[in-house]
Amino acid sequence: MIPAPFEYHSPTSLKEALDLLASKEDVKLLAGGQSLVPLMKLRLAKPKHIVDLGGIPGLKAIREEGDGISIGALATHADIEGSELLRKRCPLLPQTASTIADVQVRNRGTLGGSLAHADPAGDLPAAILALDARMKAVGPKGERWINAEDFFFGLLMTAVEPDEILTEVKVPVLEPAKTAYLKAAQRASGFAVVGVAACLKLDPRGACEKIAVGLTGVADKAYRAAEVERRLTGQRLEARPIEEAVHEVCRNIEVIEDINGSKEYRTHLARVYTARAIEAALSA
Template sequence: MIPEQFEYFAPSTIDEVLKLMVENDEAKILAGGHSLLPMMKLRFAEATHLIDINGVEALKGISDKGDHILIGAMTTESELIVSELLQQKCPLIPEAAKLIADPQVRNRGTIGGDIAHGDPGNDHPSIMMALDAIFVLQSPDGERTVPANSFFLGTYWTELGENEILKEIQVPVAKPNSGYAYTKLKRKTGDFATAATAVILTLDGDTCSSISIVMTNVGPTALKAEEAENLLAGKVIDESLIEEAAEKAMSICDPAEDLRGDVEYKTHMAGEMTRRAIRIALQRAKGEI
């Protein structure tokens, strides 16, 4: 199907983007385009005005700010993968980016587009929640920050307000004695996850001092498994605790039945991805892999 007619803009600065959004009601932002353009072709989304932000250099790049790394919203998945800074200081992001879609999509798709779309099937929401990332949002009235854990409100529904864009993502650097993992089950290259889990944990000796567990595509948003986290924090993690944590994670799953599987199958796979992610993160924290 062919999308309806629209007016196209290609600004080069953030100020131009915000001005165009104010002047054009219901304008849509075009980042990588892999989510918006298919929806426009199917006429699930309408855009009488399309604002292409690929020429806004201020929205790109990865930089080190001491205890945080700043990532521009228009940074592509491929740029995340090859970033030596991320590989050294926040390796969960490049590892997870390798599992997103395929090389063609990763060369064009952006971290900000993945986040701002609010699709529960996208991978970055759960990764950002596990990392305790902070999102910098900008509007004509100025900037504000929103924690990733309160940004996603529902399917395609986020904290982004009217005439507001995602400008930057701030992620803390990995702590000493920490481990990470993003385990993802998908039917084929390029597909969304049937189920996936992001885990970050830190050890104090053999004891788990902190842990984040967040699941992808088994609810209306990425799901933070808080009961599972509380079970493991402050304990020496063994297989019996991992099994208990997986059961608690499964108990909050509410996946939609589709061609990837029914509710029971997806829930079971979410538990399995959680088990695997905890094991891998634990091994990395111990320096075993």
């Protein structure tokens, strides 16, 4: 399919991109194009203006900053997968990025695009939630930081306003890092039928001081398994308490159903993969 006609803009500064967003009607930002372009080719999206973020300098850097790591929104999945800094200091993100699709998609697709698109089967939202990351959105009123838990609203909906651009993601340094991302992938695309990101901190006695579990693929948006976290905090993470806790992974969640799996199948996968992700994080 060929997309509907559109006007292409290639700003060379953030200000120019924001001005275009403010002055044109029916505008879409373009990052890696790995979600937007297929939608345009199917004519499910027919924007009149495309604002390509690729020519704006400074939106790709990955660097340590204070007590965290700052990642530019245009960093590709491959940049994240290959970053020595992230591998050493926050390995959950490279672990997650490495499971996305294939090398072609990872070379083009971006962290910012993946988060802003908020595909309910996207991998990175689960990791971003488990990491308690923060996202920076810049708009006509200036910049603001959005906590991961307030970021995802629902199917393809986020807290980023139509006149804002997501420019940066801040993740914490995790050392020693007890993290893992595991997913049951849809075979053709690699998208998560169910994906689970687990992030643990143990106290000196070996009990669970802090646990964060982010899930994707299960509902219309990625979410934190609050009840699993509540039950396991303070416990020794042995097989029995994990098994009991993961039964609550879909508590208060409207589990989705589609050609890739029924509600029952997804609930089962969510329990199995949550237990496996916690065990994998424990032995990381």
